[in-house]
Amino acid sequence: MQPSLYVSLSGQMALMRRMETLAHNVANVNTAGFRAEEIKFEELISQKTDAPTAFVSGGSTFISRQAGDLIRTENPLDVAVTGDAWLSIQGPNGRAYTRDGRMTMTPEGELRTLTGYQILDVGGAPIQLDPTGGTPGIARDGTLTQGGVQRGALGLFTIPEQANLTRFENSGVIPDMAAEPALDFNRVGIMQGFMEQANVNPVSEISRLIQIQRSFDSVSNSITQAEQTLGNAIKTLGETS
Template identity: 55%
Template sequence: MQSALYVSLSGQVAIEKRLETIANNMANMKTAAFRADAVKFETALSRAGTQPVAFSSSGNNFISRKAGGVTQTGNNLDVAVVGDTWLGFTTPSGPAYTRDGRLQIGTNGELQTVAGYPALGAGGTPIIVDPDGGPLTIARNGTISQRNLQVGVLGLFDIPADARLQRFANSGVIPDRPATAVIDFTRTGFQQGFVEASNVDALSEMTALITVSRAFQGVSSMIENSEGTLQNAIRSLGEPAKG
């Protein structure tokens, strides 16, 4: 068995996965609060032959929690999330979380995300404000005031560090473990009038793209060499013995 051929093929599968991830990240460099995908590769050991052979797995995607840059907009319905915490919103499938704090007010006064999902209050329920009641003031702890009267509290949620995140739409995530409401705003909170950008590092992604492309070419050359070696061996074995 030519182990090199199968190892090379497993390497190509892993590299293809990485290329797809880089392409998706670069396509979302301008998406507000987008969290970049990364791939974690592991090694699968096979002892089918006399010597152990290491194969690369196809890789498992995970979502980077690194914060993106913050830009001031001056819009009173924009909020940036401070610290490793999340803004909550509800979907037909249940709660989801995002760092995209571009809010809007629905016709019924419901505070919504830019995609139209109801934003969650600290108690996990939607927030209703007066559509004609004037601009909102959102404090660091999420307290929402309108005409100097408190009308609700925007929820801030903590997702466990070991939770696996599933992507929802562009900037949303759904964790596999329950998120909890934040009650200590010493290092976390909201910053009104600001929006968080994507955390994709364009230079790093371009560098990774070049590196991965070269790796793919190298593996392709290895496969060609392995096939050439096999063909030469078959040709040699098929030649009649000289005597």
């Protein structure tokens, strides 16, 4: 096969993968705290032809840490995290971290996510409130009070910039490096009565989807033309031999 066909196929596979990530982002545009998935491609050089040939790699995905917009909900059990920090929750296989701060309180007074996971304090313990203590107040540093009495604190954590993030369900992540308790509440904090939207711009993502679809079609046409050229060449050689 001609090197140009391999190059075109590698480009087509890369475009297909990018379309899949964009479609996933658009599907979660209304998911609170969702972090968009991006993809990074690299150029691979093959020396197996007379001249070095550049191919597109399969690409490596990563989760964007860009913050989403905050909206006021007035729900005292909704919190938004400001700055580059995360809430900690107890997943089925250990700790996970999320920017979706919408919470519920069980009849026993335990704070959980809307999907039922325990919300943890800075020491990794579930947070227990007084079920008869009324609406909790939540300070910027995560401190929880009921009737002027401190009942605990939401754990707020920072994840190293170099850590790779694996998605946990829709809005959570699991890092491959240990998260650290947040210490500087001038840079990060909690806002009660707010929630964070997905960091996805639907107009931009759909525009990118359209552009990539056009590029995909263009590459497909190039492959078809290359195959026709190769077929014609073989036919001509066959007729002259």
